[in-house]
Amino acid sequence: MIYADNAATTRISDGAFEQMLPFLREQYGNASSQYSLGVKAKRAVKQARKKVASAIGAEASEIIFTSGGSEANSWILRCVAEFYHNEKIHIITSIIEHHSVLKACRALEQGGGVEVTFLSVDNTGRISVEDVKAAIKHNTKLVSIMLANNEIGTIQPIAEIGQILCERDILFHTDAVQAVGHIPVSVGDLQVDFLTASAHKFNGAKGVGILYKRSGLELSPLIFGGEQEHGLRAGTENVAGIVAAGYAIEESMAKMDESTKRLQAMVYCTVKGILARLPTAQVNGDAKNCLPGIINFSFEGASGEALMQLLDLKGICVSTSSACNSGQDTPSHVLLALGLTEEKAKSAIRISYGRYNTMDQADTIISAVCDAYEKIMAHH
Numbered sequence: 001m002i003y004a005d006n007a008a009t010t011r012i013s014d015g016a017f018e019q020m021l022p023f024l025r026e027q028y029g030n031a032s033s034q035y036s037l038g039v040k041a042k043r044a045v046k047q048a049r050k051k052v053a054s055a056i057g058a059e060a061s062e063i064i065f066t067s068g069g070s071e072a073n074s075w076i077l078r079c080v081a082e083f084y085h086n087e088k089i090h091i092i093t094s095i096i097e098h099h100s101v102l103k104a105c106r107a108l109e110q111g112g113g114v115e116v117t118f119l120s121v122d123n124t125g126r127i128s129v130e131d132v133k134a135a136i137k138h139n140t141k142l143v144s145i146m147l148a149n150n151e152i153g154t155i156q157p158i159a160e161i162g163q164i165l166c167e168r169d170i171l172f173h174t175d176a177v178q179a180v181g182h183i184p185v186s187v188g189d190l191q192v193d194f195l196t197a198s199a200h201k202f203n204g205a206k207g208v209g210i211l212y213k214r215s216g217l218e219l220s221p222l223i224f225g226g227e228q229e230h231g232l233r234a235g236t237e238n239v240a241g242i243v244a245a246g247y248a249i250e251e252s253m254a255k256m257d258e259s260t261k262r263l264q265a266m267v268y269c270t271v272k273g274i275l276a277r278l279p280t281a282q283v284n285g286d287a288k289n290c291l292p293g294i295i296n297f298s299f300e301g302a303s304g305e306a307l308m309q310l311l312d313l314k315g316i317c318v319s320t321s322s323a324c325n326s327g328q329d330t331p332s333h334v335l336l337a338l339g340l341t342e343e344k345a346k347s348a349i350r351i352s353y354g355r356y357n358t359m360d361q362a363d364t365i366i367s368a369v370c371d372a373y374e375k376i377m378a379h380h
């Protein structure tokens with residue numbers, strides 16, 4: 001099998017897996033218990049929190065563990081709206097956000113009281129800093145823009161936007177799920193107030209999200225109960241998952257430079273190889289400001305779904321757009337935002353390489369994609 005869908009999720013690293021095991025077996029204490037079994041669990045969570053904080057240039061007290069990126073994104077949007085429930089407020093986001101941001105924004109709009117501006121992007125998927133500036137109103141309270149897109153890999157000018165917003169009384173959140181562990185991320189440089197990450201996107205375990213909240217900012221609790229996660233998200237900690245997240249983020253940071261070079265080389269060869277055989281294929285996104293491992297292609301006249309299924313028969317995992325869209329017959333909202341026609345958007349596949357992919361696998365993928373496309377076209 002060749003797994004090339006690392007933007008959907010990644011395989012847990014062997015080291016992170018090994019780190020989890022003791023906390024699932026002999027070290028199963030509740031981190032709130034006072035005896036040594038509990039204290040050990042508490043200490044492990046504390047260490048993981050420090051590692052995560054240090055990877056993004058934050059303090060440990062600014063890190064809140066959640067069940068995932070979706071939870072963290074939904075929490076922030078709801079919470080800001082709730083905080084200003086007496087006022088008519090305005091939120092700025094983009095039309096290429098992950099559904100956990102988009103749907104949360106739509107729910108707030110429908111609930112009344114919140115007006116949302118969904119900024120469009122250029123044909124490479126970039127948001128313009130000027131557009132953000134122009135969209136600001138007297139009652140804008142929050143801007144939520146992703147650091148890097150999960151379907152096309154485009155990296156947004158978050159630091160520039162942060163610079164504009166920090167001069168004003170506007171909160172700034174970024175969904176950095178695709179970025180953390182893959183490109184350098186510093187909350188100070190980005191000047192964000194809140195940031196979301198997710199462990200299963202950087203070779204940690206599924207079900208562990210990270211919410212950075214700048215110290216001094218208020219956040220209302222998501223879950224009531226005990227004092228876990230600074231009293232904001234009660235419930236017995238997912239100790240093993242959190243420990244794995246700490247290990248995985250440290251490992252990703254250590255391997256980042258080498259990994260980036262490898263991924264970029266694989267992407268370069270894949271693009272070159274596919275375009276050489278299929279000159280009508282089109283690469284979607286921004287070749288310059290892009291995550292190292294993601295490529296999105298559209299193939300005139302073919303269906304992405306059909307391509308994906310033919311590749312699956314050969315044991316190759318790629319996706320049509322994002323994992324959240326698949327199974328629905330709707331074209332990707334991200335590709336439509338780039339200006340692709342519905343037909344072209346439906347012809348797309350995303351290949352996303354990760355730590356465990358090799359150049360040989362990239363070569364296999366190139367041939368398999370071209371074969372699959374030719375097979376589909378021959379039937380037309």
Ligand SMILES: *Cc1c(COP(=O)(O)O)cnc(C)c1O
Pocket residue numbers: 007008067068069070071098100146148149150175177178198199201207208209
């Ligand atoms: C995967 C992803 C999420 C959701 O994270 P989960 O931990 O799976 O809930 C949010 N935003 C982006 C950009 C993602 O790629």
